[in-house]
Amino acid sequence: MSFLKPLSTIALVIMAFIFIQCSDDNVKLTTPVKIRLTDAPAQYDKVNIDIQSIQFHSSNDDTDENGWQEMDLLNAGVYDLLQFNNGLDTLLVDQELPSGTVSQMRLILGDNNSVVVDGVSYDLDTPSAQTSGLKFQIHDDFIAGIEYKLWVDFDAARSIVKTGNGKFKLKPVIRTFNEATSGSISGLISPAEAMPTIHAVIGLDTVSTIAEENGKFLIKGLNAGTYKLSIEPIEAYEKKEVEDIAVTIGEITDAGTISIEATVQNN
Structure with missing residues (x-):
């Protein structure tokens, strides 16, 4: 009897280990x-x-037959894009999602879109956009357990097309970036009345913004590298370029105060 008791104890330990191992295998990892x-x-x-839904295309097993999975949109409805520029944004999704490889996302729009x-x-x-x-x-x-932060950058200026009959169409120009793989450039335009468009140029790639009323600007979601700032103010001011702006991942590069000269008027 003393010999059988240790065997039964060992068997129980093995069974418990197998149960725990099987349970761990069934745990779904989330991000x-x-x-x-x-x-x-x-x-x-x-x-x-008018944003009604946001979905992603993933390799995990919880997607539909087409590979798409619905996210929990915090607030469905109309967003004025012009409220979210020069570093401002609004939170669309904040949830735990199954871990896995993501290839695409998509926004499903409603009918209340206007300019x-x-x-x-x-x-x-x-x-x-609606279909x-x-x-x-x-x-x-x-990646399981590591917070994933993504920005959806909607380029309103390039996305709206005026048709010949006085109507407007939405032909979206969208880019995405995440905090871990991008940097930013900030600066101040003087005088602010120049109201320029600022282009960050590297190779064949260009990312643009418009300075705020106080002259400040911020361009986010830039890959690491050395950029040229091409500054295009209103007609009363001269264009300007600023070379050698170095961008580092995870940091904001301050381009400082950039002075714009007024156009010389010939009498």
């Missing part, structure tokens, strides 16, 4: 995900986008 909406400014009064020009509101025609969604490429991983 905390935050997705924010931001915008490159545009010369409109408002750009209203306001000189105080007049015009409907935005967005047929493809298949506004798709953008991600090709990234949701």
